[in-house]
Amino acid sequence: MTVSSATGPRFSQILGVGGYRPERVVPNSELVEAMDSSDQWIQERSGIKTRHRAADDESVIDMAVAASREALAYAGLEASVIDTIILATVSHPFQTPAAAPEVAARLGLTCAAFDISAACAGYCYGVALASDLVRGGTAKHVLVIGVEKLSDFTDPADRSTGFLFGDGAGAAVIGPSETQGIYPTVWGSDGTHRDAITQRESWIEVRDRDLAWPTITMQGQTVFRWAVWSMAKKAQEALDAAGVRADELAAFIPHQANMRIIDAMIKTLHLPPEIPVARDIETTANTSAASVPLAMERMLREGTIERGGLALQIGFGAGLVYAAQVVRIP
Ligand SMILES: CC(C)(COP(=O)(O)OP(=O)(O)OC[C@H]1O[C@@H](n2cnc3c(N)ncnc32)[C@H](O)[C@@H]1OP(=O)(O)O)[C@@H](O)C(=O)NCCC(=O)NCCS
Numbered sequence: 001m002t003v004s005s006a007t008g009p010r011f012s013q014i015l016g017v018g019g020y021r022p023e024r025v026v027p028n029s030e031l032v033e034a035m036d037s038s039d040q041w042i043q044e045r046s047g048i049k050t051r052h053r054a055a056d057d058e059s060v061i062d063m064a065v066a067a068s069r070e071a072l073a074y075a076g077l078e079a080s081v082i083d084t085i086i087l088a089t090v091s092h093p094f095q096t097p098a099a100a101p102e103v104a105a106r107l108g109l110t111c112a113a114f115d116i117s118a119a120c121a122g123y124c125y126g127v128a129l130a131s132d133l134v135r136g137g138t139a140k141h142v143l144v145i146g147v148e149k150l151s152d153f154t155d156p157a158d159r160s161t162g163f164l165f166g167d168g169a170g171a172a173v174i175g176p177s178e179t180q181g182i183y184p185t186v187w188g189s190d191g192t193h194r195d196a197i198t199q200r201e202s203w204i205e206v207r208d209r210d211l212a213w214p215t216i217t218m219q220g221q222t223v224f225r226w227a228v229w230s231m232a233k234k235a236q237e238a239l240d241a242a243g244v245r246a247d248e249l250a251a252f253i254p255h256q257a258n259m260r261i262i263d264a265m266i267k268t269l270h271l272p273p274e275i276p277v278a279r280d281i282e283t284t285a286n287t288s289a290a291s292v293p294l295a296m297e298r299m300l301r302e303g304t305i306e307r308g309g310l311a312l313q314i315g316f317g318a319g320l321v322y323a324a325q326v327v328r329i330p
Pocket of ligand 1: 035036037038041042045046120158159160161218219220221223224227257258261286316317318
């Protein structure tokens with residue numbers, strides 16, 4: 001495939017979104033014994049009632065392909081138009097190769113394909129990259145996928161993460177547009193908090209000290225405070241960068257980290273009560289890189305948001321990293 005040196009169209013847009021949630025639904029009651037918790041505590045502190053868990057033989061590749069096919073169908077496009085795949089994940093269990101080339105092959109493609117690692121901000125990072133690849137003329141149609149099988153990296157006895165994560169995949173097709181469909185991205189990182197959410201030990205430590213399988217550990221309160229105090233500000237900056245007022249939004253789609261974080265952000269943003277807010281966390285839990293596209297896919301499927309309106313989306317998580325942007329709903 002040739003990389004064009006020409007500049008692309010002035011604008012880009014999301015042409016379609018798709019999602020995949022594994023068949024198996026796991027209620028809180030199945031998890032509470034291992035972490036000495038209760039259904040009531042989990043619901044009160046996080047808003048989570050159930051999550052989906054992938055089957056043992058179901059991989060991030062399988063889930064990514066399923067979500068991608070949905071996004072292509074929504075956009076009314078054949079896979080053959082895709083010339084770049086950006087796959088965001090932190091739970092593909094191979095250090096190398098990346099998951100994206102395998103997804104490309106499963107879709108019958110030999111296009112540019114690579115993974116990015118930006119945890120729960122991965123999809124919004126991917127949208128920023130895809131938009132600029134299209135507008136720069138390097139790509140015409142980019143498939144952005146957020147996919148996680150965090151059940152493989154979760155310690156069932158860990159009280160702060162044992163109930164938090166869900167498995168799934170979300171995808172979007174991003175292509176050219178005559179009007180603005182993806183507004184400027186506000187993004188950044190704070191690596192001084194690298195320990196706030198981290199794989200417990202490095203692969204080297206696991207090998208050399210003969211340790212057990214390394215799962216993800218989280219300082220819940222640190223992450224909670226950071227999200228509540230800092231992320232609403234970043235969401236507001238994304239609105240300002242787009243020149244859009246909160247009351248002009250057709251939807252607010254924050255990362256599905258915790259229902260209380262979502263409620264706090266709504267307050268800080270002074271979001272009018274009639275604006276639909278994604279609350280997919282209740283039955284999908286926190287699917288990290290998949291959470292924002294899955295939440296948008298669900299709102300569209302259930303008819304709670306209107307196509308063509310503007311959505312403010314924000315992802316944030318391990319790193320710490322974040323990315324926010326206003327997008328036109330496909
Ligand atoms: C994980 C989280 C739900 C924990 O809630 P919290 O209100 O901060 O809980 P705390 O750790 O302060 O613990 C409060 C109490 O509940 C107890 N507790 C902690 N985990 C528990 C559990 N799973 N079940 C029952 N009780 C639990 C604690 O022992 C403590 O008891 P105490 O008051 O008697 O000492 C919350 O911190 C959170 O959602 N953080 C952000 C998570 C996030 O967004 N992560 C993803 C970013 S990508």
